[in-house]
Amino acid sequence: MTTALHLHQTPPPQPSNAISTTYQTHHRAATQPPTTGTRIALFYTGPADRCDNYAICGVNSNCDVNNSPTCECLQGFIPKSLEKWNSQNWTDGCVRKVNLDCGNSDGFLKYQGMKLPDTSISWFDRSMNLEECENICLRNSSCSTYANLDVRDGGSGCLLWFNNIVDVRELTSGGQDFYIRVAASELGADTLFSSAFLILAFPLKHTSHNKGLNKMQEFLLGTLTNDQDIAVKRLCNNSGQGPKEFINEVVLIANLQHRNLVKLLGCCIQDDERILIYELMTNRIEARKSLLNWAQRFQIICGIARGLLYLHEDSRLRIIHRDLKTSNILLDESMNPKISDFGLARTFGGDEVEGQTKRVVGTYGYISPEYAARGNFSVKSDVFSFGVIVLETVYGKKNREYFDDNGHDLLGHAWRLV
Template identity: 55%
Template sequence: MLTILIIILSTVCGMILSCLVAFSICRLRKAIQALQEKRTRKDSKEEPDDEDLELTVFDLSIIFAATDIFSSGNKIGEGGFGPVYKGELASGQEIAVKRLSESSCQGLQEFKNEVIMISKLQHRNLVRLLGCCTEGEERMLVYEFLPNKSLDNFIFDETRSKLLPWEKRFNIIAGIARGLLYLHEDSRLRIIHRDLKASNILLDNEMDPKISDFGIARIFGGKQTEGMTKRVMGTYGYMSPEYAMSGYFSVKSDVFSFGVLVLEIINGKKNWGFHHPGHDLNLIGHAWKLWNEDRPLGLLDEVLRESFSANEVIRCIQVGLLCVQQRTEDRPSMSSVVFMLSNESAELPVPKEPGFCVESIYLKIESPSGEQICDTVNDVTVTELVGR
């Protein structure tokens, strides 16, 4: 009887021990598999993590159908990143598809950056990202379609500029300011755009502005407001002096770009490539010269001469000059800019000397699009988004 009891106890103990060993091995295998999967996701540089995108991922077949397989008739723009196509989904919704080319200035990391960033932003003055496509070798962003394309298609065109009277131009200036304020202070992410320019401002049916192209934007956490980079990316004519020359960027770099935009909207000419028969100054220098001569309204686009508010125009010129001041600490924050634009009774500071007011300070070369850019020792990428 004792022998039988010993055999039974030994058998039970053996079974329990075997179960414990099997369970431990199973847990170990799962832990190793989970670690391997984690490392694979971390090391992968080819595919963005769809779970982190927080937006729709379109099948390539849907994009093909919407754009008629990227037909030339649906092409509405071209830039350093590649072409932009108009499309229509089966639901009837119109879309704009930004297709990353193999030779794009915007690499895969910039693509991921734009996808993740825009998916987290919601503001009436920011372009709305509907989704993306990362099937095969394709990298595409799908935006809301804005029929009026970009701001540069209007203000720099002699005919279409007449479609933007002063009231609309002022609303565009104010809208860009509100969008930039959201990026700098009001969104859950603090974002520096780094490539604010006329071609990156899209216009909706009501000519309300929407800031677009976040491919080279930077996200800051907490109270951080500035950074450094060895790779200067952006568009000359809009870059602040400290960013173009040393790679130092901050919210005040965007403020400088905004100031350039304001002066361009008022004058109807580009800062970079501006020509005046009486001097060699660029648009910033020309505006500064007129301000010091007490002739600020001389900056106003000739097509606006019939109907405008003189006080409003002068206030905008003053705000623009405050934004392009040489020293970063002299430039206002975007919250101050919005306040100055929306309060006619607010007393504005006197502008100090602007940065980059003499265009001939640089050796000029021509980009493939004919736009003049600067020759610099930095690794420079000039992004140019033609209107969608």
């Protein structure tokens, strides 16, 4: 830890809107000789913790001493070099997952309680409000982030950053809010609405209610004024899916595009209200197993396999569903299967193949033994669940509803036949 003198002076008026960084201010204070009227105070420089090291996580990333690893990419960004990132060499920073549209379809994600980025490449205006700040940022293709210039009295002024931002960290107390620009798909493809806007944006011609399993969720089935059928999934307070799981489901589904994955049309997060709007699937595999012919069953099994292969191998990040079961396989009018309910899903990057958790989630009867016993999950966990679905589809009965003459359930019976 080093000691220095800090000179508190009113800086001379700047001829332009350039902003001096904290480092530049300290350097100037240490080199300029004291003048009449200058008040001298003792202060200490030097990193108080790892995140105090300048730009330790590289560009477009956040440093949090309470996390392990310390560095993480900002939402909507991925490591530029995954190999270096996994070895905790973060100097290359992060790059965008999806390029900006450079138009009004882009949006902003809010970060709260943060140390603002380095202002070396920035611009400010004292007269603008936050809404005007957002609009001017959207009109500039290089603008990446905006914030209030002054946080007093509710906030005022506009501060813009351009291209990459650097030296961001999460603070345990205090801090400021800033808004980082991302492509529409990172916001859920323009699908985040307030409850009031939801009613206006999705006027229903016809609705009916259906409670989900164990009353954990409520489904509102309806038809929009454009004759599109929709399913509105409303989570109850005792559903077990908190805000983190809900946002996880929205972000994942919005960025996944495959014919065997359910399509998300909209969502709502307001107070305790959590709503998802899906394309309507008219059938569920669990309700139709006994009515399906062999060709349809084979088609469903192949469709689920294609969707699972996309999640595990072909999407940008490897995704482990962790709650694959027949009730989460929806069927359209042509009996094409679509995997749904990504609230418990986890993502892997690069060479990651396995994870571990102390909180085992999922549905017993479908989760793999190593996951149930030790919390280890991987693509093999989903493959195990897929195997149970295949057996249930072939037999036309659920695993825990089937018992042979020896008292074995469907899995035990199949094991004896191998």
